[in-house]
Amino acid sequence: MSGGPAIGVRAPEAMQTLSGSARERPPGRRSHWLFLIWILFGALFFLIPLLSTILFSVKPKPWYLAYVNTFTDPKFFSSLLYSFGIGLATIVGVLLLLVPTAYWVHLRMPRWRPIVEFITLLPFVIPAVVLVFGLIRVYGSRQLPLLSAPFGGDVLLVAAYIVLALPYMYRSIDVGLRSIDVRSLTEAAQSLGAGWPRILFTIILPNLRVALLSGAFLTLAIVMGEFTIAVFLARPAFGPYLSLIGQNKAFEPASASIISFGITWLAMGLIAYIGRGQRGQTRTVGAR
Amino acid sequence: MDALVAAAQAEGNLTTIALPDDWCNYREMIDTFKTKYGIEVNELDPNAGSGDEVEAIKANKDNPGPQAPDVIDVGLAFGPTAKDEGLIQPYKVETWDSIPADAKDADGYWWGDYYGVLSFEVNTAVVSNVPQDWSDLLKPEYKNQVALAGDPRSSNQAIQTVFAAALANGGSLDNAQPGLDFFKQLNDAGNFVPTIAKPGTIAQGETPITIRWTYNALSNRDGTAASGGPEIAVVVPTSGRFAGVYVQGISAYAPHPNAAKLWQEFMYSDEGQNIWLKGYCHPIRYEDLVATDAVPADQLAKLPDVAGAVFPTLAQLDAAKELITTQWDSVVGVDVVE
């Protein structure tokens, strides 16, 4: 399932920053320590699988063998690059699709907002495996042979990922738009003679920068690891690659995982860094 | 032949299915084919079983996209059924005559490619006392350790494993029922792991004992050693030695029929057959190759000793396949699911 919290997330105005001051009265010393023990267990639960992966990745003799094998496997880089490219295409696609739409709804057609929002929430109801089921049956048919067209599968993959990204990207953009005075900016720009494209690119987009960037990095992280849609569309993405070596090799899956974690964390770290100013958004999407 | 090469190159693509890298050295086969003819190979689902391959043709009858396989490599019993369902088209490779008659369809719809014998593949880091025969598998020391290398309702390797167990359990080539009983016993004893064994799961310890064709077990042993992994032991069971043949077929709905035919010609040339041999498989033209001295001596030496192995006939295979695929759920009662 994709991104539940986008529904429930409080608008920034209604929410304290997560690392802000706690609202509860300081509990007694005993419960203080109890909490810390809980947190310790929590930390252990999260860290141990990662530690195991690292340890497995250096189990062979010599310790770097798995990493060497991973780096010298041409499919590792080709699948990584492919997924990265698809990720970029998805980001561009989502932005091209949603920014003008959100802007238009905001400015000119506010009555359509509920309908547009409803559509962006549909991906929650249609899990990835069901989505790809429908896509393959529709576009693999004789009537709409998109699947067999050159790059048809890639186009479908990007489209599917755009669908997955809709919920949180729309919410990001929407919240961003609400925090700037769209109407005044537009009117000012128009009175200075700017046309729509100019307004969108030079006025609106820069103001949404933070929201867009964090959404973009999240999208990238998810596309890089996604498995279900890529495997059923028979695309040479990183997810299916990792799955395959996980089934066929002993230690290379660990080294490849570590590398993919590194990439995910880099993306998330960037989100955290960029999102410092705009707190209070949590998102989860399903690439599970 | 030149016309075929030109036509295949015009198509530019070949879609294969269910060809793992280390199964009969398919990695080298595919890479050599790619470089030799400049044709791209789209490899679908290396983990598919024979039944899945046939299903993939059916599911993509109207879809000439990259999900539709051009060629299949399935267990002997799956050839005639695919022919009956109209899913494959006839073709006779140039070296057709050197393929033994009992390993090919007279009309050219399917033809044998290689054979091997079922053996135990054991991860010695988990299992210190390597089982030597089928009856050993039932011992309590192997709790939660024995797995099939496929789903016995659709994977040829798994179906033949159950069939082979019959030989060691009081059955015969005409009676596969004891094989099902054996696995029921195995499951009741808690020794059976209902997960499909793969090289990764074997090396990671998930399925430390599995039954696979000698060629798979041996190349996996080599591959795991190359990864710095645990030592794999390959044991051909003392009783119940069971040999199996696989066959090639070209999909009747193949999006790239000429590339498919060229692929077949390549595999059945001396060069192709030797590539299979390097992967510890006995290629179907083995007798012919040996007679014409086309096999390097060191390769020959590496082939496993499969003395005493029995080859079931097509009729026996059909009966056993029917029995095992339909009865597995009710007799053994475990889905290789959950």
Next chain:
Amino acid sequence: MASATPAAEGQGVRFVRPVRRRSFTWLGLVPFFLFAALFIFLPAAFLVVGSFQGPDDQFTLQNYADLTSTEFIVGAFRNSLEISAVTAIFGASFGFVLAYALISSGTPGWIRTPFLTFAGVASNFAGVPLALAFVFTFGNLGLVTVALRELGIDIYSSGFTLYSKLGLEMTYMYFQLPLMILIIAPAIEGMKKEWREASENLGASSFHYWRYVAFPILLPSLLGTMILLFGNAFGAHATAFQLTGGTINIVTIVIGSQIRGDVLHNPGLGYAMAMGMVIIMAGSITAYSLLQRRSERWLR
């Protein structure tokens, strides 16, 4: 809007009557709706229509009837529901306690921030590396398994195996827990400290505070998030596929097998299964939204 157009020099100002034009503003939404139509509605419609089609393309409700009568499919739904419910309940409970522990003032910021950041990472973990990580931890040769063996405890010989429903549930906790933490944290923060102080002034013990003040207020959020967790687990595919080799009998895996080849020997049944999933997900999302709206009353 009347516009004043200065005419040529020397003449008076002329007022131009506004021209009524057909509004084309709706065109701005066309790309979005076109995309939605092509890639959401069309596939969905195909599945819906297909679920009502019999083998000869006639209209039938038989597929839905088969959903409840085919043992294998009922088993798949039962397994999926069980795994989702278990991970939702445990994820919500432990996640709530962890979130509370994190938010409470006794916890220094240098613990809180990295933990919450990491929760963001963990909740979005891709299924395949997650399953692999758990194999490396709790598998036959996993770190924890081997460590326990050194201590004399062999979990595998006592019947445990990672490659089972239980193992899958453990693996799912890895993303369910952080998801809970992330979503419930704002709700916990929304608890005003005045309420606690007021209840203490009135002589209420900690237990009373929780029983009569805190939990009733938090309950809609808790329940709603639990339902969200449920839906999250229900739709998961990659983790289950990688952990069990695609062999576990849950709804997403069965649908996956159906995509590859008609394992159900009835395409309409496959579509009905997909629709069954959609209905369950829709139900959980609706329940979540309703509960969220309830909770907003107090936690603004």
